[in-house]
Structures are given as C-alpha cells and as structure tokens.
Amino acid sequence: MKVHHELGDALKAERIAVQARDIDKIRYGEGTHPHRIQFTKLRGSAYCVIELPLKSVRERRQ
Amino acid sequence: MKTNLNQVEAAMAWPWSARSINRLLAKLEEREKFIVLGDSAGLTKEDIEEKVRRVKGSVQIEQVVMTMPFGSSEPADVLSLMEENASLRQEIEQIKQKLSELEERIPEERVIVLREISKKEAKEEIKQLFSSGRTLYYSDIAEELRLDLELVVDICHELQESGELRIDESAP
Numbered sequence: 001m002k003v004h005h006e007l008g009d010a011l012k013a014e015r016i017a018v019q020a021r022d023i024d025k026i027r028y029g030e031g032t033h034p035h036r037i038q039f040t041k042l043r044g045s046a047y048c049v050i051e052l053p054l055k056s057v058r059e060r061r062q
Numbered sequence: 063m064k065t066n067l068n069q070v071e072a073a074m075a076w077p078w079s080a081r082s083i084n085r086l087l088a089k090l091e092e093r094e095k096f097i098v099l100g101d102s103a104g105l106t107k108e109d110i111e112e113k114v115r116r117v118k119g120s121v122q123i124e125q126v127v128m129t130m131p132f133g134s135s136e137p138a139d140v141l142s143l144m145e146e147n148a149s150l151r152q153e154i155e156q157i158k159q160k161l162s163e164l165e166e167r168i169p170e171e172r173v174i175v176l177r178e179i180s181k182k183e184a185k186e187e188i189k190q191l192f193s194s195g196r197t198l199y200y201s202d203i204a205e206e207l208r209l210d211l212e213l214v215v216d217i218c219h220e221l222q223e224s225g226e227l228r229i230d231e232s233a234p
Contacts, residue, residue: 001219017201019211049215051200053233056192057226 013050020046177208184209185217189226197230 021044029037042048179187187207191198200218204211221227 001215015199017199017204017211019204047212049200049211053197053199053230054192054218054222054227055197055230055233056189056195057228058193 011048011050015051016048017051018042018046018048020044174205174208176210179209181213181217184213185220188214188217188221192227197233 020042022042024041024043027039029039184207187209188203191203191207198206200211200214203209203218204214207214218227222229
C-alpha cells in the first residue's frame with residue numbers, strides 16, 4: 001500500500017481515519033454544499049488513510 | 063440585580079395592615095379597660111397597659127423590618143423592577159439553552175492506551191475479530207484492539223491480498 005510523504009499529496013474520500021500526536025481544535029466554516037464544513041490540523045507523526053467497510057470472506061462461505 | 067416579588071407585595075400591603083392592627087389594639091384597650099373596671103379578668107390596669115405596650119412595640123419593629131427593602135418605592139419603580147426581573151429570567155433561559163447546545167457539540171474524549179504486540183499476534187487478533195462476521199473499518203479495529211492504525215492498515219491489506227478479507231459493498 002502506497003504511503004505519500006510529499007508536499008501537496010492529498011487524500012479525498014467519504015471516510016478517512018486519522019491518527020496523530022496532537023489534533024488542533026475543530027474550526028467551522030461555510031462549505032460549497034448546504035452543510036457546514038470543518039477544519040483541523042494533525043501534528044506530529046500524522047497518519048491518514050482512506051477506509052472502507054471490510055468483512056471476512058470465510059464468514060460468507062459458511 | 064435581584065428582585066424578590068414577595069417582598070414587594072408585603073411592603074405594598076403592610077401600611078394598611080399596620081393601621082388595622084393599631085385600630086384593633088385601640089379597641090382591645092378599650093374593651094380591656096372595661097373588663098378591668100368590671101374586675102372580671104383578674105388582671106390589674108398596669109398589667110393590661112404593659113401587655114398593650116409590648117404588642118405595639120413588636121408591631122412597630124415588624125413594620126420597620128418589612129418596609130426597609132423598598133423604603134419609599136413608588137409603584138412605577140416596582141413595575142420596572144418586575145419587568146427587569148422578567149427579562150433577566152428570559153436571558154437566563156436563553157443562556158441555559160445555548161450552554162446545553164454547546165455541551166452537545168463537545169466531542170467525548172476517551173484515552174486509549176495502544177498495545178505494543180508483534181505483527182503476528184496482531185494479525186491473529188484481527189482475524190479473530192472478523193471471524194464473528196462483523197463489518198469493520200480500520201479505525202474500528204484500531205480502537206477495539208488498541209492497536210496502531212498504521213499496523214492495522216498494513217495487516218488488513220495483507221489479509222485482503224491473501225483473500226481473507228473483502229470490501230463489504232452492502233454496508234451503508
């Protein structure tokens with residue numbers, strides 16, 4: 001699985017899991033959509049990953 | 063600024079009550095004089111006069127205590143205080159409502175102490191977690207097993223490549 005480290009590398013998805021040593025306070029803003037948008041920053045060993053629901057294949061066969 | 067409406071009512075009603083009490087005492091005094099003259103109560107004139115003085119004294123003290131908070135308050139002042147009281151109560155209600163809204167927005171903080179276990183052990187635990195047939199995200203697994211998110215992603219990717227895990231398309 002690719003891990004990007006360069007300036008400007010981005011993720012875009014419906015759901016992203018994040019982990020960091022420090023997470024800033026959430027700020028609220030007006031988005032282009034009718035719902036509001038929220039901003040924050042992750043600092044120190046920040047790691048973000050797009051996630052999707054996973055299921056066991058073995059369980060399906062049973 | 064606080065306003066006690068009970069005190070307002072008491073102060074407004076009191077002057078009438080004081081006058082009434084004085085009138086009643088005067089009547090009682092006359093009646094008791096008559097009784098003394100008739101010598102049927104067994105009390106001397108001095109006893110009765112002492113009793114009247116004591117009652118009058120206590121009434122005067124009570125009157126001072128009751129009217130002190132508002133002294134020379136006009137009805138207009140009382141009305142403005144009542145209006146102020148009502149608006150302050152309304153403001154308090156609004157503040158309470160805003161506070162409860164803000165409390166709802168504050169995310170619940172929970173401390174998770176991550177475990178440092180080998181990749182092999184972590185893989186077994188993740189397999190065990192999926193064996194119940196649950197649909198899970200990376201973040202669910204990391205939280206439930208108290209593992210580093212990067213390690214979970216790495217293991218899940220391996221399990222996907224080996225055909226043990228798949229993306230659940232039916233999940234909402």
